[in-house]
Amino acid sequence: MEDIFQTENAASTKACGAPEEALQVRNVKKTFTLSYKQRKINRTDERKKVAVDGLSFSAVNGEIYGLLGPNGAGKTTVMRMISTLIKCDSGDITVFGHSVKTAPDKVRASIAFLTSELKLEDYFTPSYLYNFYSDLHGIPAAARDARKKQLFDKFGIGSFSEIKLAELSTGMKQKVSIAVSLAHDPKVIIYDEPTNGLDVITAKIVTDFLLELKKEGKCIIVSTHIFSLIEKVCDRVGIIINGKMALEGTLAGVCAGP
Numbered sequence: 001m002e003d004i005f006q007t008e009n010a011a012s013t014k015a016c017g018a019p020e021e022a023l024q025v026r027n028v029k030k031t032f033t034l035s036y037k038q039r040k041i042n043r044t045d046e047r048k049k050v051a052v053d054g055l056s057f058s059a060v061n062g063e064i065y066g067l068l069g070p071n072g073a074g075k076t077t078v079m080r081m082i083s084t085l086i087k088c089d090s091g092d093i094t095v096f097g098h099s100v101k102t103a104p105d106k107v108r109a110s111i112a113f114l115t116s117e118l119k120l121e122d123y124f125t126p127s128y129l130y131n132f133y134s135d136l137h138g139i140p141a142a143a144r145d146a147r148k149k150q151l152f153d154k155f156g157i158g159s160f161s162e163i164k165l166a167e168l169s170t171g172m173k174q175k176v177s178i179a180v181s182l183a184h185d186p187k188v189i190i191y192d193e194p195t196n197g198l199d200v201i202t203a204k205i206v207t208d209f210l211l212e213l214k215k216e217g218k219c220i221i222v223s224t225h226i227f228s229l230i231e232k233v234c235d236r237v238g239i240i241i242n243g244k245m246a247l248e249g250t251l252a253g254v255c256a257g258p
């Protein structure tokens with residue numbers, strides 16, 4: 001996709017031509033305190049749950065890195081920490097050298113975040129929502145409208161851009177979420193189960209789009225349980241079990257075992 005405006009990536013230029021380390025997750029830990037209800041759901045008397053336990057990995061520009069692992073492994077938690085929605089207890093995460101602890105605003109300016117639990121406000125239209133988030137990033141109106149047209153055309157959102165989200169299907173809403181997440185042309189893309197609940201055609205549009213973003217040199221972190229998506233797009237995968245990195249490497253390497 002044509003770059004129609006520049007975003008700030010202060011520490012992003014490397015002269016040597018080696019792939020740039022866009023994202024670094026270093027020895028990150030997160031423990032949740034469980035409520036009575038959560039203890040019942042998890043069938044445990046423990047008051048604490050270590051969701052992420054000293055996790056480290058990194059990804060470079062032009063790479064799609066897949067986070068895999070069983071339910072409850074800690075994938076969404078680490079993605080929420082990268083996106084600055086929740087804080088790490090210890091360790092650090094940097095995006096182009098900016099720490100989530102000391103420069104969360106710089107991190108947010110550089111990333112797109114999409115989670116399966118994201119709820120779009122039903123009352124608004126895709127066009128209104130897009131403008132709202134784009135304006136939050138301070139994008140001038142002309143650049144905003146040009147990029148909106150590009151993204152809405154790409155996902156076929158134009159035909160329902162003025163219809164309230166309450167009246168749209170899951171797939172339509174997911175397309176809107178993806179378009180909105182890319183409003184500020186982020187360089188690092190964090191998508192948590194992006195094809196969840198989508199029909200095969202919409203899932204293919206999203207899959208192909210991830211490959212397009214990779215070609216543009218974006219760094220993409222994607223979590224999924226769908227093996228075909230992993231096979232099609234991931235350059236490397238990390239398998240998380242109980243909050244720890246159990247295995248990491250190319251898909252072929254990981255399938256061959258430790």
Ligand SMILES: Nc1ncnc2c1ncn2[C@@H]1O[C@H](COP(=O)(O)OP(=O)(O)OP(=O)(O)O)[C@@H](O)[C@H]1O
Nearest residue numbers: 032033034049051070071072073074075076077078
């Ligand atoms: N806000 C929270 N409060 C308490 N426990 C939590 C909270 N968020 C996550 N957890 C717990 O942390 C662990 C990791 O959850 P997480 O959602 O990161 O797993 P996941 O790998 O994304 O799983 P899934 O594949 O099912 O999406 C789980 O045991 C979960 O119950």
Ligand SMILES: [Mg+2]
Nearest residue numbers: 075076077192
């Ligand atoms: Mg999850």
